[in-house]
Amino acid sequence: KPVIITGSLIPFADVYNDARRNLIVSVLYAARFDIPEVCIFFNNQLLRGNRASKVDTFGLSAFASPNFPPLGTLGTDLSLRQDLLLSPPKRRFRVFTKFDENVAVLRLTPGFSDTVVRNLLQPPLRGIVLEMYGVGNAPARRQGLMDVLAEAVKRGVVIVVISQCSRGFVNLSTYANGLALRDHIGVVSGADMTPEAAATKLGYLLARGLANDEIRTLLHTNIRGELSPSQST
Incomplete structure (x- = not known):
């Protein structure tokens, strides 16, 4: 319906x-x-x-x-x-009522403090949506930020990156620091999801009790039309 x-x-x-x-x-x-x-x-x-x-x-x-x-x-x-339109469902309508509230959204701004980001990423936080510049850029000379994100991922925090631009998508393979975020730290591209969709999807997946690797895979997988499959890089 x-x-x-x-x-x-x-x-x-x-x-x-x-x-x-x-x-x-x-x-x-x-x-x-x-x-x-x-x-x-x-x-x-x-x-x-x-x-x-x-x-x-x-x-x-x-x-x-x-x-x-x-x-x-x-x-x-x-x-x-x-x-x-999405394809009609093959099963009866179900409502998944569980949602992990330990999720945050952070928009990077010029002059931000790495310490503030580190404090935000502490338990009980389990996942965060980072709104980064352009196609997913982080400040190239902020090694402190990279260290903070790497520490969080090692603790099991799931980090998904979206663009601050309302139009367009994240492509972490465009620049060297994006590649480092994806390949060495383990953040996930949110493709062209809106902040609302990315945060909701992250909270939903965390509440399902899935392993982090599966959550990362599903984050850049089109589940209900929330992202463009061709942009999930």
Whole structure:
């Protein structure tokens, strides 16, 4: 069954609002089409939920999907990109309720302290999403940071790298420090996942009790359309 999440920027009680249209169109999409996904409908666009991010606090186009096209758009009628939909599930719907909360997201900024990163990576933390520069760059001359990350990985912390850029993907093989992060330290590329998707996926996988090697493999594996397989390097 389709799951379509919506909302509004302007309250339903106001004479002019976006709530009424968003609600009606969401119901129409759910009733008219067989969409085996969790979606967000906002301001004329139906987005894959795990590809969407909140991008505007006041604009009616509050959500965007920078690395994946909309599943549908509202014009004079409802349109749906059937070619983009996930394959229908072969088993009955199940909800996995366990989630490891010992996960953090850290955005690197100029002038950050290696000590702060080291403190954040201490137990009970089990996984972290690092938002790095461009295609996954870390400061090339910050050996202290590399040592901190290596120590954490040895303790069993799972580290996944995504880009600070909203559009594009991580490619750790582009530069020498990215290769060092991947091949010598053991961080994982998050490809083109959003921060929300990467953190949720990491918490989900950690809660399943899998070995870290399997978690790392699944992090750059497309499970539910959350990343582009061709970009998982």
